[in-house]
Amino acid sequence: MRAMVYRGPYRIRVEEKDVPRIEHPNDAIVRVTLAAICGSDLHLYHGMMPDTRIGTTFGHEFIGVVEEVGSSVQRLKRGDRVMVPFNVYCGSCYFCARGLYSNCHNVNPNATAVGGIYGYSHTTGGYDGGQAEYVRVPFADVGPQIIPDWMADDDAVLLTDALATGYFAAQLGDIVESDTVVVFGAGPVGLYAARSAWLMGAGRVIVIDHLEYRLAKAREFAYAETVNFAELDDVVLEMKRQTDYLGADVVIDAAGAEADGSLLQQVTSAKLKLQGGSPTALNWAIDSVRKGGTVSVAGAYGPVFSAVKFGDAMNKGLTLRMNQTPVKRQWPRLFEHIQQGYFRPSDIVTHRIPLEHIADGYHIFSAKLDDCIKVLVQPGA
Numbered sequence: 001m002r003a004m005v006y007r008g009p010y011r012i013r014v015e016e017k018d019v020p021r022i023e024h025p026n027d028a029i030v031r032v033t034l035a036a037i038c039g040s041d042l043h044l045y046h047g048m049m050p051d052t053r054i055g056t057t058f059g060h061e062f063i064g065v066v067e068e069v070g071s072s073v074q075r076l077k078r079g080d081r082v083m084v085p086f087n088v089y090c091g092s093c094y095f096c097a098r099g100l101y102s103n104c105h106n107v108n109p110n111a112t113a114v115g116g117i118y119g120y121s122h123t124t125g126g127y128d129g130g131q132a133e134y135v136r137v138p139f140a141d142v143g144p145q146i147i148p149d150w151m152a153d154d155d156a157v158l159l160t161d162a163l164a165t166g167y168f169a170a171q172l173g174d175i176v177e178s179d180t181v182v183v184f185g186a187g188p189v190g191l192y193a194a195r196s197a198w199l200m201g202a203g204r205v206i207v208i209d210h211l212e213y214r215l216a217k218a219r220e221f222a223y224a225e226t227v228n229f230a231e232l233d234d235v236v237l238e239m240k241r242q243t244d245y246l247g248a249d250v251v252i253d254a255a256g257a258e259a260d261g262s263l264l265q266q267v268t269s270a271k272l273k274l275q276g277g278s279p280t281a282l283n284w285a286i287d288s289v290r291k292g293g294t295v296s297v298a299g300a301y302g303p304v305f306s307a308v309k310f311g312d313a314m315n316k317g318l319t320l321r322m323n324q325t326p327v328k329r330q331w332p333r334l335f336e337h338i339q340q341g342y343f344r345p346s347d348i349v350t351h352r353i354p355l356e357h358i359a360d361g362y363h364i365f366s367a368k369l370d371d372c373i374k375v376l377v378q379p380g381a
């Protein structure tokens with residue numbers, strides 16, 4: 001089969017690989033019909049995540065058709081059209097039983113902090129991902145769900161991570177009616193978080209980025225006010241100004257490990273690898289939220305510690321909430337919102353790339369060229 005293969009930082013190819021086989025009676029093999037590239041894939045592409053091994057296939061956002069099932073799979077059969085959450089999880093351990101699917105205790109032999117994620121380095125289990133023609137899906141009765149007839153493929157693939165994550169980030173903010181919600185990052189996750197904040201009762205939503213075309217999308221898709229941090233000396237001061245000098249009620253970090261805005265943070269993280277990511281947006285979040293407020297972190301960070309302003313968070317009495325998204329938990333409400341027409345997730349898709357040209361997709365998304373927001377990948381195109 002054809003599959004995206006990692007050959008080192010900034011080097012991606014499409015190569016011939018063996019079609020995955022059933023390795024356990026609970027496995028399914030899924031023929032991928034549509035995949036996507038996530039901001040998290042960029043952290044891998046840039047060589048930011050430890051133990052990203054040469055030869056692995058990325059891709060944790062994908063949908064497809066069931067090709068084959070193991071002998072104990074009961075809920076799926078060959079031919080089913082399925083969406084697969086980015087988490088690999090068992091569904092029955094202590095953590096899964098509490099809905100913490102992204103923290104499953106049974107699927108990642110390499111770390112205990114995080115569970116399994118498709119195509120996201122050996123620190124999350126070393127599972128090959130879905131930017132390929134076929135993918136092996138463990139615990140096939142647990143994660144995957146048959147795509148409802150009314151749901152478009154583009155929307156289904158976005159539900160496997162980006163949309164669920166934006167929604168989850170807003171949920172973790174514990175938004176109450178009329179709250180002012182600030183979102184750092186106008187990528188797919190930030191755009192969805194901003195849009196979701198309204199559904200949870202926000203009275204005001206402000207999105208911050210330095211890419212003007214993405215801020216335009218935040219105004220149009222998420223009905224948000226926007227702030228370009230590159231035009232300001234001090235974005236935190238501006239946030240204070242805009243909130244009666246109290247700070248926002250809820251601030252969401254949807255930028256993550258490769259945030260811009262501080263040369264020192266960038267050099268010590270991306271270049272010197274002294275930190276598990278540059279927490280510039282996270283520190284701005286801690287500074288911009290009001291005392292007693294909540295900071296929700298959707299942005300991903302590596303396992304090495306980062307220079308986060310913890311003392312300020314402590315002294316301000318903040319609530320910090322975060323996780324890799326337990327994707328399937330968000331689906332019932334999101335299905336309702338989409339079916340009732342509250343929004344169309346695919347409105348943020350800007351690029352469709354055949355799998356054979358996925359390296360171009362990574363390059364365009366990484367360098368933020370051609371007004372890129374979200375790239376879908378089509379195997380067999």
Ligand SMILES: NC(=O)c1ccc[n+]([C@@H]2O[C@H](COP(=O)([O-])OP(=O)(O)OC[C@H]3O[C@@H](n4cnc5c(N)ncnc54)[C@H](O)[C@@H]3O)[C@@H](O)[C@H]2O)c1
Binds near residue numbers: 042162254256297
């Ligand atoms: N928690 C999860 O389960 C989960 C799931 C998906 C993605 N993520 C993470 O969410 C983050 C965003 O993902 P995405 O797909 O939207 O990525 P993206 O790269 O498209 O978007 C990130 C945006 O942040 C902006 N940005 C950079 N520095 C900033 C700063 N200091 N302040 C404000 N904005 C800044 C960038 O210009 C960019 O528009 C990534 O870190 C990704 O790994 C986490």
Ligand SMILES: [Zn+2]
Binds near residue numbers: 038040161
């Ligand atoms: Zn992702």
Ligand SMILES: [Zn+2]
Binds near residue numbers: 090091096103104
């Ligand atoms: Zn589990």
